[in-house]
Amino acid sequence: DAMVIQNPRYQVTQFGKPVTLSCSQTLNHNVMYWYQQKSSQAPKLLFHYYDKDFNNEADTPDNFQSRRPNTSFCFLDIRSPGLGDAAMYLCATSRDPSYEQYFGPGTRLTVT
Amino acid sequence: GQQLNQSPQSMFIQEGEDVSMNCTSSSIFNTWLWYKQDPGEGPVLLIALYKAGELTSNGRLTAQFGITRKDSFLNISASIPSDVGIYFCAGPGAGSYQLTFGKGTKLSVIP
Numbered sequence: 001d002a003m004v005i006q007n008p009r010y011q012v013t014q015f016g017k018p019v020t021l022s023c024s025q026t027l028n029h030n031v032m033y034w035y036q037q038k039s040s041q042a043p044k045l046l047f048h049y050y051d052k053d054f055n056n057e058a059d060t061p062d063n064f065q066s067r068r069p070n071t072s073f074c075f076l077d078i079r080s081p082g083l084g085d086a087a088m089y090l091c092a093t094s095r096d097p098s099y100e101q102y103f104g105p106g107t108r109l110t111v112t
Numbered sequence: 113g114q115q116l117n118q119s120p121q122s123m124f125i126q127e128g129e130d131v132s133m134n135c136t137s138s139s140i141f142n143t144w145l146w147y148k149q150d151p152g153e154g155p156v157l158l159i160a161l162y163k164a165g166e167l168t169s170n171g172r173l174t175a176q177f178g179i180t181r182k183d184s185f186l187n188i189s190a191s192i193p194s195d196v197g198i199y200f201c202a203g204p205g206a207g208s209y210q211l212t213f214g215k216g217t218k219l220s221v222i223p
Contacts (some may be wrong), residue, residue, distance in 0.1 A: 042213035
């Protein structure tokens with residue numbers, strides 16, 4: 001049974017065309033995270049929500065935004081995707097920030 | 113910032129062999145996590161360690177949280193072809209909620 005679900009698994013967008021990636025969880029975890037992972041690299045944290053509190057990493061570009069309308073769902077909005085934003089985007093959840101994180105299967109974003 | 117040094121970077125082993133990989137840090141970590149990532153998929157949690165000295169097994173996998181809280185190792189016994197993938201160590205450092213990742217160990221198993 002899937003616990004962290006990401007849709008779509010593959011997304012193609014045009015340069016500069018806004019795109020939204022979605023994540024949902026059935027674990028009822030308090031914290032949801034968004035990571036960016038490029039080829040042969042470790043995941044890089046973009047931001048996280050602790051309940052409704054949004055925490056942005058200092059080096060996350062302004063081009064990236066996030067929304068968490070309720071406990072189960074979290075969205076990643078890329079306002080004007082550039083070629084450098086092509087990557088795997090991973091959603092993760094944890095009960096508490098100091099506990100283990102569970103990842104979704106990821107969304108592979110291609111920018112043309 | 114905190115860093116995790118993971119080694120080896122890659123390994124080629126024969127099916128049936130045992131595997132060992134480790135992570136070290138100059139900073140204390142309160143939690144050590146080991147993940148496996150298959151191509152095109154998200155990382156899957158293998159083992160979570162919360163106490164210094166803790167030794168935990170999950171099937172053929174065994175991981176230990178170092179006494180100094182600055183290192184951890186993962187062992188895989190009797191490797192099989194489906195063990196192929198990238199293994200990451202990760203953990204939030206002391207006083208930090210951000211998860212720091214090692215650079216990964218790419219494991220290849222030769223049948």
